[in-house]
Amino acid sequence: MSRIGQNYSRVKQNNKLLILQTLLRNNMMSRQQIANKTKLTPATITNIVGELIEEGLLIEIGDLPDQKPRAGRKSVAVDFNPNTIYVIGLHIRTDRIELAIVNLKGQVIADNTVKFPENTDIQGFLDLVSKLIKEIIDQNPTINIMAIGIGSVGLINYKDGIILNIHHLGWENLDISTFISEKFKLPVYVDNNARAMTLAERMYGNNKKLENFLFVFIGHGIGAGLVINDDVFRGGVTGAGELGHMSLVPNGEPCWCGNKGCLERYASESFILKELKLSSINEFIQLINNKDPNAFHLLETVGKRISIVLTSFINMFHVDKIIVGGNLVQKNNELIQELEKINQYSFLARKEEVQIEVSILGEYIGVVGAASLALYNHVFQ
Ligand SMILES: [Zn+2]
Structure with a gap:
């Protein structure tokens, strides 16, 4: 292939990815809407969308709701084909x-x-x-x-x-x-x-249009991921976003990471189970639902500790939103209310409030997250 041919096909490949990324961000769209968002010409969109439909990645799904046909032309929406990849x-x-x-x-x-x-x-x-x-x-x-x-x-x-x-x-x-x-x-x-x-939140979550957010997973430990300028922030090859290993207590309990006093030693599911001598987090959620005062007090403590570390984080990266996943927040709202206190603690957040909400990906967030790695690398880049 000539150099001009190679360049042409690279441009076309880039345009294909741009269209796929735009659809990922916006859900179903008409060709006209894709053209408006991507600034590609309608002819290019028609051509590439046609190819993507032929390849089986996209399908036409009928008229867009609330969209009037313009100049006699119907506004047919395209979306990802759920049945090929x-x-x-x-x-x-x-x-x-x-x-x-x-x-x-x-x-x-x-x-x-x-x-x-x-x-x-x-x-x-x-x-x-x-x-x-x-x-x-x-x-x-x-x-x-x-x-x-x-x-x-x-x-x-x-x-x-x-x-x-x-x-x-x-x-x-x-x-x-x-x-x-x-x-x-x-x-x-x-x-x-x-x-x-975090990648799954960016691809399939309720806030996928947000360019800056923090995702926090509260499980056995505390994990997190940061989206900055519309991309998962990686840092080095081991990634970044180890919220659970930010220091809470100077010279506190030793952590497996080699540091002492890490947040997850004082605020994770494993901490809660150890404190109340429970064998599963569902038992703790049951206690919360039954308004058990000890369980409530512990949840408040855990929430306060996570908020302290999150406040430092917000003062450093003033993201628009914090999305939280894990059993502790999926089944009750008490912890979210505690975490919302960062809007009092952080002077930046007092001026521009940071919203905190529970992930819509629910109990499947772990497997959809893992699958997102494969989908993103295989289809979207
Ligand atoms: Zn640690």
Whole structure:
């Protein structure tokens, strides 16, 4: 191909990605609306949208609601085809492994959850993960999987797809992407689970049009991810956004990360379970729902501690919104009310309030997050 030909095809590829990204951000749109947003010519849009429909990525879904036909031409909306691109999202948590088949619209088609096996070694774990992936593929024989995304607890090198460290297991340098990729002959993308969830918020959440936000996941630990200028902020190869390891108590309790007094030692699900000697977070939520005063007091304390650290964060990066995920906030609103106090603590937020809300991705946020890694890398860049 001549250089002019190469340049032309690169421009076309860039325009395709621009159209896909625009649709991802805005949901269904007419060709005219896409032209207005992207500033590409209507002829270019018609041409490329036609190709994307032929490739099966987009479909026409009828007239746009509230849209009057102009000059006799109907305003037909296009949207992602939910039935052509499927990926697997695998979420490795401290206590369980979750996986799902997810389509291009971020919808879960099939899912499975198993307990994290006790006393397993790395090979046993990899064999179990392979078995789970094979099972979900075999159970859905008409679905063609294009890629696999893995969101994991621990310290991750997202560029090379290596789990550098899962502290509670003592595992180091686990090259999970090479193992899974060779086994299933599919591209595999790996990142920290909270960062993967942040990407899912940007692709499929309620606030995907926001250019700056913080996502916080409160689980066994506390994870987070930051979207700045419309992109997940990465920093180095191990990512950025370790809210749970920001210092709360000088010379406090030692943390697995090597520091002392980290927030997650004082405000995570594991902290709550230890304090009240409970075995599951659902028991704690039940106590909250029954207005148990001890549980309420502890939730207030946890909320205050997270707010203190979030206030420092807001004073540093005055994002528009903080989106929170995890069981503690999915099932009751008490903690969110505590976190809203950052608008009193931060002088920046007192002037321009930071909204705090619960993720709409609900219980599937982990698997949709992992799947988003695969979808984003496979389709949108
Ligand atoms: Zn720490």
